[in-house]
Structure formats: structure tokens, C-alpha cells
Amino acid sequence: EDKVVQSPLSLVVHEGDTVTLNCSYEVTNFRSLLWYKQEKKAPTFLFMLTSSGIEKKSGRLSSILDKKELFSILNITATQTGDSAIYLCAVNTGTASKLTFGTGTRLQVTL
């Protein structure tokens, strides 16, 4: 059975801190790994990673994939209160484009 595990489950940091969120996976057929931010109901897309070692960056957020060790990290620098959300990691196993999601990391950024 395909499995995606995220850590930590929750995290509270002060504004300005840097955080690293982790995602490890065990799947039978890997095509890509995706990160989403969920603030209310709808997850919004952050990154899609397909190749090892290539960092994707968008503003204060960045992510990288290690296909040998089967994990990815999402970094957020200089955190702001608006970064407070659940961050979801998902793996596309290539089976009809279905995604297997991790349980998410709940990030709270305080003043």
C-alpha cells in the first residue's frame, strides 16, 4: 500500500522564524511529489517536484526532492502569520493521476 508520512504533525513558531517541513514516501510507482497549502477548505498548489536535487523556489518558500532517500522538504523562511495553514504533501503514483496524501503539517505562526 502506498504511504506518505509528514512530520511534524504540528508546529508553532514565531514570526520571522524559518521552518522545515518533512515528507517521506513509500510508493510502488513514483511520478511526482506535490506540496499544497490548505488554509480553509481548498488546498492551493505550491510545488510539483519530479527530479532529485533540483530546488523549486517561490518567494520565501522552497522545496527539494530526494528520490534516493524517498523524501522531500518544504522550507519557509522569514515566516509570517499568513503562512499559518496546513501543508499537505502528496505523491502522484502514476495510476490514472491519483494522488496519495500525507496527513499534513499544521503550522501556526505567532506574533
Add this chain to the structure above:
Amino acid sequence: SAVISQKPSRDICQRGTSLTIQCQVDSQVTMMFWYRQQPGQSLTLIATANQGSEATYESGFVIDKFPISRPNLTFSTLTVSNMSPEDSSIYLCSAIRGGASEKLFFGSGTQLSVL
């Protein structure tokens, strides 16, 4: 990216009743999916909505409980039938425009509470 409209946004329903959730995409997409997110849990795929044919359900989900329609490339409905409190969840419609390398986009979600 695709814009996905979903309605209703939220509903409170009585046990034993059914609710139909609608999903409209602003442009043609190749694949549409329905996910469920139970309180405190991550997203679980219910089924792939196939255009013009029966949906493909994941293990643990059946057509009698979650009938799905997709009459064209931009519209799908999910019905939650004979509801119980355990069906209280967020239901999310999602879509991919291209192939498996495309990213999945989500609708605005439906917050369902069953009393």
C-alpha cells in the same frame, strides 16, 4: 490553472437524507476526482469521475453510497446518500487538465455536517 467552482459551500443535513454537490470547471479537463477530508484527517480519494461512464471508485467507497455523474468534460456531481454523522467531512472536487505530469487543482470545497 483551472478555476473550479463547487457548490454548496456548506450544508447541514439530517441523518438519512442525501445531498448532491456540484462541480464546474472553467475549461475542459481530462480528469476529475472527488476527495473527502474527514475532521483532522488528510484527503482520501473517493473516486475518479469518468465522462459519460460509471465512476471508478477507490477501496472502501461504493456507487450506492456516493453516486457520481460526469456528463461532459467540465461538470461533475457527487451525491452523498443516506447520510449519517460519519459522513460529516469536507468534500473536494479536483481536476487535471493534461496528463499525469499536470498538477491537480481543487475546487472550493463543501463542508458537510450531518446531524
